[in-house]
Amino acid sequence: MSPKSSPQREVFVSRGAFIFAAIGSAVGLGNIWRFPYVTYDNGGGAFIIPYLIALLTAGIPLLFFYYAMGHRSRGSAPLAHRMVHKGAEPIGWFATGVAIIIGIYYAAIIGWAGSYMFFSLTEAWGDDSEGFFFGEYLKLGDPGISLEFVPGVLIPVILVWVVVLAILLMGVQNGIANFSKVFIPLLIILFLALVIRSLFLPGAAEGLNALFTPDFKALKDPGVWIAAYGQIFFSLSIAFGIMITYASYLKKKTNLTGSGLVVGFSNSAFEILAGIGIFAALGFMAKAQGVEVADVASSGIGLAFVGFPTLISEMPGGGIFGFVFFACLVFAGLTSLISIIQVPIQALRDKFRVGNKASTAWIVGAMAVVSILLMPTITGLYALDTMDAFANNVGIVGSAILSIVVVGWAMRKLPVFSRHLNAVSSFKLGPIWMTLISITGVVLVYMLITQIITYV
Numbered sequence: 001m002s003p004k005s006s007p008q009r010e011v012f013v014s015r016g017a018f019i020f021a022a023i024g025s026a027v028g029l030g031n032i033w034r035f036p037y038v039t040y041d042n043g044g045g046a047f048i049i050p051y052l053i054a055l056l057t058a059g060i061p062l063l064f065f066y067y068a069m070g071h072r073s074r075g076s077a078p079l080a081h082r083m084v085h086k087g088a089e090p091i092g093w094f095a096t097g098v099a100i101i102i103g104i105y106y107a108a109i110i111g112w113a114g115s116y117m118f119f120s121l122t123e124a125w126g127d128d129s130e131g132f133f134f135g136e137y138l139k140l141g142d143p144g145i146s147l148e149f150v151p152g153v154l155i156p157v158i159l160v161w162v163v164v165l166a167i168l169l170m171g172v173q174n175g176i177a178n179f180s181k182v183f184i185p186l187l188i189i190l191f192l193a194l195v196i197r198s199l200f201l202p203g204a205a206e207g208l209n210a211l212f213t214p215d216f217k218a219l220k221d222p223g224v225w226i227a228a229y230g231q232i233f234f235s236l237s238i239a240f241g242i243m244i245t246y247a248s249y250l251k252k253k254t255n256l257t258g259s260g261l262v263v264g265f266s267n268s269a270f271e272i273l274a275g276i277g278i279f280a281a282l283g284f285m286a287k288a289q290g291v292e293v294a295d296v297a298s299s300g301i302g303l304a305f306v307g308f309p310t311l312i313s314e315m316p317g318g319g320i321f322g323f324v325f326f327a328c329l330v331f332a333g334l335t336s337l338i339s340i341i342q343v344p345i346q347a348l349r350d351k352f353r354v355g356n357k358a359s360t361a362w363i364v365g366a367m368a369v370v371s372i373l374l375m376p377t378i379t380g381l382y383a384l385d386t387m388d389a390f391a392n393n394v395g396i397v398g399s400a401i402l403s404i405v406v407v408g409w410a411m412r413k414l415p416v417f418s419r420h421l422n423a424v425s426s427f428k429l430g431p432i433w434m435t436l437i438s439i440t441g442v443v444l445v446y447m448l449i450t451q452i453i454t455y456v
């Protein structure tokens, strides 16, 4: 290696390895706890229309866009943008920053899910899952800002970072790809078992009716369309810099568009499955409590750490169900977390020519310190909310807009990317793809303006 060349660049040994890693990144907490409620809340069965339109006209085309950027430049997000134009490098750093923020709090949530695997076995929350989670587990009783540590949270968060460090030190192929190859199939098997169990619960049909009964009037509401695009971007891990980074590890001749189609459709299949499982279970819970599904439907932290524990207590054999449910959250979360942390790791390697292991150790170390010091504190928990809202509402959309406007429009790289993709792929793109990317740019600007108006 000449003194000026960068440290040896890692590669995925096969397209399969890349596909597993990319599905691992895409299938995350968003699929399990976000998609079902977003669908329910935005027109039920009718939501599938904007959802599929967003997938086919924006999600998959943008996946191709980022694959092309990463594969052509063989660089991290900042380097890939820099190779388009020197002045575009900050866009890559912005995406890297969003990835760092998300990684810091996502690790904490995976830690909580790890604790809850074991809480499920004894139903540690008793008959007050809400009081247990916020009061006893997170110790949020005192609303004041405090840096007091909560040991029950600290230990699992440390463990998550240790596991992440171990996987990432093994490298892109032996760590990321091999881990995903084992844990994604395992996740699918476990999750299928949960869905089948849920479908046999009394009340499951009411849950599914609540989820899928279409409300076509909802399609007139622009908010429903924004929700569909938002879900697709988050779910496909677009605009965090992940897809640029992963595509940069692919061999020169790789079927990029074919891989994108596999990743895009697998991810959606998993989330539709999650919708069925979660709402069948919620239907059971509503029936057990003698209320409507609407009264128990929720998403995110409330669904996982308050709703599901109650449900687990009401279900015969709930302990095992709960253990498997939280294990699924941990596996889905970990394969996403490692993908997002690889973004700053590769950025550091490319920018400062830091060695592979050293860059991994530095980034994981620094993020772990912030995450471990911040997340198990009361201040950290308030910060989590802010970080989540910023990353999801402004970070992802903003980063995608900047890439499309600068790389696609100002630098006119779309024809170059299209030729690059066509040269290596089976599924060929044409002017329609370029048009779709441009339309997506317009839709994203509209989304960002609406988000800003709503949140400011």
Ligand code: PFF
Pocket: 025, 026, 027, 028, 029, 030, 031, 102, 103, 106, 234, 235, 236, 237, 336, 337, 338, 339, 340, 341
């Ligand atoms: N596609 C992921 C999900 O649906 O959860 C998004 C994601 C979140 C990726 C957090 C990576 C990550 F660290």
